[in-house]
Amino acid sequence: MRTLCSSTLIGEFFIIGFAGLVAMKDDSLSTATVWTVSGIAMFLCLALCGVITRPGGVALGWVLQIALIASGFVVPTMFFLGVIFAALWWASVHYGRKVDEAKARFAAQADSPTPDAA
Numbered sequence: 001m002r003t004l005c006s007s008t009l010i011g012e013f014f015i016i017g018f019a020g021l022v023a024m025k026d027d028s029l030s031t032a033t034v035w036t037v038s039g040i041a042m043f044l045c046l047a048l049c050g051v052i053t054r055p056g057g058v059a060l061g062w063v064l065q066i067a068l069i070a071s072g073f074v075v076p077t078m079f080f081l082g083v084i085f086a087a088l089w090w091a092s093v094h095y096g097r098k099v100d101e102a103k104a105r106f107a108a109q110a111d112s113p114t115p116d117a118a
Helices: 002-023 031-051 057-073 077-111
Strands: none
Touching: 002 031, 002 057, 002 077, 031 057, 057 077
């Protein structure tokens, strides 16, 4: 699960950075505000990569997905990209857990003694 979720978060890191560049065109927003908000969100993406397997890591990821969708009020394209990344996040968590379960089953089978063929 860690690899899939981290890949999604790294993709979001770049999308948030590009959205910050687009948001700078809005005259009602100061450059400091745009880069403070974008910088915090980008940092959270990177920090979540390290804590995704800890309790609450996936929930924090969902909070980030909601914030990404909500950023569409500043940069309208982010509504679309936020939904896409929320779907990718769901798939990363869902299929990542399935892969982790399969790895655990295979490891358990490898550790179990096999009957000797006589």
